[in-house]
Amino acid sequence: MTGGAGFIGSHLVDHLLAEGHHVTVVDDLRTGSRDNVRPHAGNPAFTFIEADVVQPLGALLADAVRAHGPVARVAHLAAQISVPRSLDDPLEDLRLNVGATLEVLRFAKATGVEQVVFSSSAAVYGDDVTQPVGEGATLAPISPYGVHKLASEQHVRNHARAGLGGTSLRFFNVYGPRQDPKSPYAGVIGLFLDRALRGEPLTIFGDGQQTRDFVYVADVVRAIAAALGRPGRGESVNVGTGSRITVRELADGVLAATGSASAIAFGPAREGEIVDSCADIGRARAVLSFEPRTEVAAGLALTASWLRARLAGDR
Numbered sequence: 001m002t003g004g005a006g007f008i009g010s011h012l013v014d015h016l017l018a019e020g021h022h023v024t025v026v027d028d029l030r031t032g033s034r035d036n037v038r039p040h041a042g043n044p045a046f047t048f049i050e051a052d053v054v055q056p057l058g059a060l061l062a063d064a065v066r067a068h069g070p071v072a073r074v075a076h077l078a079a080q081i082s083v084p085r086s087l088d089d090p091l092e093d094l095r096l097n098v099g100a101t102l103e104v105l106r107f108a109k110a111t112g113v114e115q116v117v118f119s120s121s122a123a124v125y126g127d128d129v130t131q132p133v134g135e136g137a138t139l140a141p142i143s144p145y146g147v148h149k150l151a152s153e154q155h156v157r158n159h160a161r162a163g164l165g166g167t168s169l170r171f172f173n174v175y176g177p178r179q180d181p182k183s184p185y186a187g188v189i190g191l192f193l194d195r196a197l198r199g200e201p202l203t204i205f206g207d208g209q210q211t212r213d214f215v216y217v218a219d220v221v222r223a224i225a226a227a228l229g230r231p232g233r234g235e236s237v238n239v240g241t242g243s244r245i246t247v248r249e250l251a252d253g254v255l256a257a258t259g260s261a262s263a264i265a266f267g268p269a270r271e272g273e274i275v276d277s278c279a280d281i282g283r284a285r286a287v288l289s290f291e292p293r294t295e296v297a298a299g300l301a302l303t304a305s306w307l308r309a310r311l312a313g314d315r
């Protein structure tokens with residue numbers, strides 16, 4: 001797995017180890033943290049390699065392959081995850097988001113990997129699509145991040161035509177424990193919860209009427225695991241809940257989940273931000289037998305309790 005020390009990746013590590021798999025993670029910790037995988041440190045079924053994935057992976061993984069056998073499946077989660085940063089430095093975004101995917105695919109093809117699951121994004125759709133959006137919608141990403149996710153999907157598709165099993169999962173807004181609220185690229189839920197628990201104002205960029213499909217990380221992990229376990233033909237599959245809430249409603253939900261008296265403030269709308277976003281998850285249901293299980297209120301409560309414990313530990 002690439003990016004296994006990150007937010008989504010570390011939950012996938014927990015899940016796959018609990019299912020009895022051997023898991024090797026390549027992560028350079030640029031946004032991830034060893035703390036996220038520390039509970040598995042002494043586990044012989046877990047190997048952690050601290051390295052950039054944009055390098056020949058065959059050499060990097062040689063020792064792990066000698067010890068545990070060839071890699072059967074790859075979940076590729078490592079990425080430059082910030083839309084604003086992709087606008088500031090599109091070439092670096094290209095290297096990290098397309099270059100990494102190409103290296104993963106090259107390694108997979110050369111070593112007989114059965115399945116590659118690529119973590120794509122709803123950002124491939126752009127802002128001019130009817131919601132809820134299905135996979136057949138026009139693809140017109142408005143940021144380098146979205147363009148590069150789309151390019152990677154096409155590389156996955158082309159490799160699948162040549163016989164490599166692969167699936168691209170288009171994650172909508174994922175949230176949950178371990179999403180670093182201090183990161184400038186943190187998801188809005190982490191930022192709001194952090195501010196609410198500190199009694200600071202929640203800032204909404206724009207009028208707060210923009211909508212999002214917030215999907216809890218445990219649901220996303222089940223979708224990735226399902227994709228890893230089936231023969232992919234290069235298809236792209238939405239992973240969301242199929243329902244949306246406004247950012248304003250979210251802010252109110254965060255105040256309710258935390259019991260906070262924080263004020264809600266408004267700032268200027270952000271460049272490159274998609275106005276409305278909601279997944280049509282018909283294909284995920286059909287291909288992955290995927291069904292989201294976590295309501296936003298329950299997911300917010302779980303995330304708030306994790307963050308509360310973390311903030312208490314920081315003191």
Ligand SMILES: NC(=O)c1ccc[n+]([C@@H]2O[C@H](COP(=O)([O-])OP(=O)(O)OC[C@H]3O[C@@H](n4cnc5c(N)ncnc54)[C@H](O)[C@@H]3O)[C@@H](O)[C@H]2O)c1
Nearest residue numbers: 003005006007008027028029030031032052053078079174
């Ligand atoms: N969180 C979301 O809402 C969301 C939505 C859509 C898509 N995604 C995608 O899901 C994937 C995981 O995102 P996340 O939210 O867990 O982010 P994250 O930043 O927590 O995880 C990414 C991990 O990849 C590692 N990484 C990045 N570049 C690397 C490189 N070149 N070499 C080695 N390791 C590298 C980071 O250190 C980190 O541990 C990403 O591909 C992201 O684009 C996430």
